[in-house]
Amino acid sequence: MDGEERWRILRLHVEDQIPLATLARDTGVSERTLQRWHQRYRRDGFNGLDDHQRSDAGSRRTAAETVAFVERLALTRPRPSLATLHRLTVTETTRRGNPAPSYATVREIVRCLDPALVTLALEGPASYRDRHELVLRRRADRPNQIWQSDHTELDILIVGSDGKPDRPWLTTVMDDYSRTICGYTVFTGAPSAMNTALALRQAIWRKADPAWAMCGIPDILHVDHGSDFTSQHLERTAIALHIRIIHSIVGRPQGRGKIERFFGTINTELLTTLPGHLGPGSRTPTPSMDLPALDRAIGAFIAVYNDRRHSELGMSPRDAWVADGWLPRIPDSLEHLDTLP
Known part of the structure; x- marks a missing residue:
């Protein structure tokens, strides 16, 4: 487990201010380990959490390749017994000319493995999902507590920058509580961290249109497990802005039903009215819109969507977000968002 995961x-x-005892129960990380992390964080800040090495019983640093060897065996299904792990490790370290670790050292390396990783490796995705994936996810009970971000390939062809037909993508950022669309970006080409960052930057900062009031820094950003969402750039930005990122497990896009329903609304209510729409069973249409024109059309639709009554909320998403009036957490200036392109 690296420093960002810790x-x-x-x-x-x-x-x-969640008690360490509660965290230990909910995450599977021992309270003693959490206390050690907390002491290192208070002493050295975030960098104090980014130490992958472990000490053996004699307080000597165990070679990184020995630790990796033990961890690899411990995550193999079926897992060998500790006695077998120790014997195989001694044989391997002797072959490499490294000091042989004690039985206690091997046991400590195994004990320090991330419980979620152990569950995934030894019991499979279903057990992982049941025990760990939703531990840190709460249902939003106020605006800006949880945002969701995702991509979708749109059912429309446009005129690309090279003059040829191109199929665009849409990235949106939705507030989980109010269903408002706080930010978006339309683009061509494969989804990337840049597209996610652009949508998130727009979502966080104040908009020129006063009717588009949604802004601020969320407490939690719930995203997919794609490479663009798991980039170090996005992780570091989230740490700087004090945003907690929660990833869906690979192949299990839980918690994103709301944003996927919005994508369906875009496809059925907006794109069907635009030239170049790709309908079920239709022939390939001739596109006539370019990317800026599609961007304007989607922006106008989002303004209508945010302001119209939502059947599940009983009010518009905008009214649900504004509520009785409150102050979102805003960066001091745009310069604080410079890590978001």
Whole structure:
């Protein structure tokens, strides 16, 4: 478990004042380990959490390749017994000319493995999902508590930059509580961290249109597990802005039903009215819109969507977000968002 993964757990105690005993119960990380992380964080800040090495019983640093060898065996199904693990490790380290670890050292390396990783490796995705995926996910009970971000390939052809037909993508950022669309970007080409960052930047900062009031820094950003969403750039930005990122497990896009329903609304209500729409069973249409024109059309539709009554909310998403009036957490200036392109 690297420093960023440790911080996602520890920040629940540091920022949300959740007791370490509660975190230990909910995450599977021992309370003693959490206390050690907290001491290192208070002493050295975030960098204090980014230490992958472990000490053996004699306080000597165990070689990284020995630790990796033990971890690899411990995550193999079926897992060998500790005695077998120790014997195989001694044989391997002797072959490599490294000091042989003690039985206690091997046991400590195994004990320090991330419980979620152990569950995934030894019991499979279903057990992982049941025990760990939703531990840190809460249903939003106020605006800007949880945002969701996702991509979709749109059912329309446009005139690309090279004059040829192109199929665009849409990235949106939705507030989980109010269903408002806080930010979006339309683009061509494969989804990337850049597209996610552009939509998130727009979502966070104040808009020129006063009717588009939604802004601020969310507490949680719930995203997919694609490479663009798991980029180090996005992770570091989230740490700087104090946003907790929660990823869906690969192949299990749980918690994104609301944003996927919005994508369906875009396809059925807007794109069907535009030239170049790709309908079921239709022939390939001749596109006539370019990317800026499609961007304007989607922007206008989002304004209508945010302001019209939502059947499940009983009010418009905008009214649900504004509620009785409250102050979102806003960066001091645009310069604070410079890490978001």
